[in-house]
Amino acid sequence: MTALIDTLRRIVGEPHVLTDGDLTAWEQDWRRRTRGKALAVVRPASTQQVADVVKACVAAGHSIVPQGGNTGLSVGGVPDGSGTQVVLSLSRMQAVRALDGDNLTVTVEAGCVLQTLQETAEKAGFLFPLSLAAEGSCTIGGNLATNAGGTQVVRYGNTRELCLGLEVVTPTGEIWDGLTGLRKDNTGYDLRDLYIGSEGTLGIITAATMKLYPEPAARLTAWAAVPSLERAVALLGLAHRQLGAGLTGFEVMGQFALSLVGKHMPQLRVPFLGDESAPYCVLLENSDSESEAHARERFEALLEAAFEAGHVSDAVVAENLTQAHQLWHVRESIPLAQAEEGLNIKHDISIAVSRIPAFVAYADEVLQREIEGVRLVNFGHLGDGNLHYNVQAPAGADGKAFLRDQEDKVNTLVYDAVAKFDGSISAEHGVGSLKVDKLEKHKSPVALELMRSVKRALDPAGTFNPGRVVRT
Ligand SMILES: Cc1cc2nc3c(=O)[nH]c(=O)nc-3n(C[C@H](O)[C@H](O)[C@H](O)COP(=O)(O)OP(=O)(O)OC[C@H]3O[C@@H](n4cnc5c(N)ncnc54)[C@H](O)[C@@H]3O)c2cc1C
Structure with missing residues (x-):
């Protein structure tokens, strides 16, 4: 040793x-x-x-x-x-190795912090669109290893869609230089896609070539009160039709989730907090390649149509960037507010967007019937069909005891409901060691055996992250 x-x-x-x-x-x-x-x-x-x-x-x-x-x-x-x-x-491997403006690519080392990459792109006049609340600490290597999602997926996709090439160290210590900036390359199996989302079980990502985009001329944010989850889904459809590729963010937040922000972060202004006619609020972002005036015009037309159709009961549009940041800050504060409220049980799930209202109605009913007084913290990236459907102990209950007595039951109820609606038990956070058992229950035996074969072939000695994602 x-x-x-x-x-x-x-x-x-x-x-x-x-x-x-x-x-x-x-x-x-x-x-x-x-x-x-x-x-x-x-x-x-x-x-x-x-x-x-x-x-x-x-x-x-x-x-x-x-x-x-x-x-x-x-x-x-x-x-x-x-x-x-x-x-x-990978914390010492943070270099930006190259930025190719004509090819719209940037090559960075895996330990580069996401926010640093965003800022590097911005300084060069480009956009690197991956965005999540942990961006000040998480790294591009971790983002790739977990295929992170975040708030811009509705327009730009998950980390996988933003990556063109990888450099990887294999479990035998060989270096695979796959740092291509090619947008088309059909030369056999896609090793890049195999490593992305493999959560450190197949190889160590040491560098990556990522896509850049032109900076939009303007970004506008709106906060809308919606009468139901069905209406939120209808609003999403309308926004897709009217804004097209301009729709870059679409988040949903239940009133209980917002009430926790109001309670634990009273300095933040939460629009339509406690409005009984609006059980959900939606945060929308519109990015425009022409001008702010054009963006505002299109946003206002969308909201007007949404009012007329009954999808929205009230809305505010941020006047400037500071106000936009304040609105996003409220959304991003939900996990912290939830932590302040006490220990809770988190679920990162995805369901086809069209089935989300029925899923939530079903899961809410089952949980409330099975566990008296349970509180449901529901929010997430509705534009991608991804909910953070979290469960908080009944008011006044001891969080530790709740977790000890109810965590397994809660997880089983939620994941069985997800399976009933043909969803996924891990939308963007990965499997890690937390969900290995659940994956064995919910993934098809054929898929699991294929995954095990891949692990055995690439890492026969089980050197990288053994026991995580799949057991061999
Ligand atoms: C407040 C908060 C908000 C979040 N919001 C989101 C969100 O909106 N969307 C989302 O998808 N996630 C979110 N996350 C989860 C997390 O930020 C992401 O999973 C992120 O991608 C992890 O990056 P990291 O560098 O911290 O990785 P780590 O936590 O260090 O590692 C994560 C996994 O990747 C592996 N790994 C890390 N680096 C490498 C590498 N170079 N090569 C191979 N394997 C590696 C590790 O072994 C581990 O299995 C959030 C987390 C927090 C705390």
């Missing part, structure tokens, strides 16, 4: 192999629900160093947990409790 630590120190330098002191930042997951124990945290500075670290760990028989910003919500990026796993942190 000491021999391995010595070798790792020789490869990356002594200060970058951490074994003592407070390793909480690497050993504990973001929600602080799981804490593991690492043999060491290793921070290589180059792809070659990553490859050398992998070879050293394989030779010594130790498995590796790749880690980016450690903001993942499925407990995939922290070590288990054995004290034998090496955490390989």
Whole structure:
């Protein structure tokens, strides 16, 4: 064991192999629900160093947990409790290697923080559209490994759709240079797509070539009160028809979710809070390539049509960027407000947009019938059919006891409802170690066996993130 630590120190330098002191930042997951124990945290500075670290760990028989910003919500990026796993942190690999304006691409190292990539693109006059509340800490490597979604998927797709090429270190320590900026490349199996979303179980992503877009001339945000979830879906259809590719964000928030923001963040102004005629509010974003005046005109036409059709009972359009940021801030504050309210049970699910109202009616009814007083925090990326359908203990109840007694039951009720509506139990957060059992229940046996075959073929020794996503 000491021999391995010595070798790792020789490869990356002594200060970058951490074994003592407070390793909480690497050993504990973001929600602080799981804490593991690492043999060491290793921070290589180059792809070659990553490859050398992998070879050293394989030779010594130790498995590796790749880690980016450690903001993942499925407990995939922290070590288990054995004290034998090496955490390989990409935090020192942050360079922007190249930006090709004519090809609309940027090549960055995996440890580059998402916000840094957004700012780099902006400085060069482009847009890198991936956007999520953890963007100040999460990394592009982690985004790719989890195929992160976020708030712009309705227009630009998940991280997968934004990636053209990858550089990956394999479980035997080889380097695959697939950093192509090609938009068309049909030369056999798509290895890039195999690695994206593999949550560190097949390879370590060390760099990526990502797509850039022209900066829109204007972005406008509106907040609408809607009389029902059915009307929210109708509003989405109208927005697609009237705004076309201009529709870049469409989020839904239930009144209970908003009431938690009102309660725990009283400094924030929450439009239509407590409006009984509006059980849901919708946040819409319209990006326009012409001008702000043109964007405003089209947005106003959309909202007018939505009022007339009865899809919207009231709405505000942000006057400027500050107001737009304030509205987005309310939406992004829901998870924190929920945490303030107490321990809760999270679900990141997707259902075909057209079936969401029926799913929510069904799941609400089942949960309220089975668990008296349960409180449902429902919000999410309705434009992508992705809900964060979360469950909070009854008012005044002890959150810890609620989780101990009810978590399994709640998860079973919610995931069975998801299955009944042909949805997915993990829309954008991945499987990690949290949902391995659930995946075994809900994924088809054929799909599971194919996934196991891929894992066995690419990582026969089980070096990368063993036991996560699929058990072999
Ligand atoms: C407040 C908050 C809001 C969030 N909102 C969203 C959201 O809207 N949409 C969304 O999709 N997610 C969201 N997330 C989840 C999280 O931010 C994303 O999953 C993000 O992509 C994780 O990136 P990371 O760098 O923190 O990865 P980590 O947490 O470090 O790792 C996540 C997984 O990827 C693997 N991994 C990390 N880096 C690499 C690499 N270089 N090579 C191979 N494997 C690697 C890890 O082993 C682990 O399995 C949110 C999280 C928080 C805390």
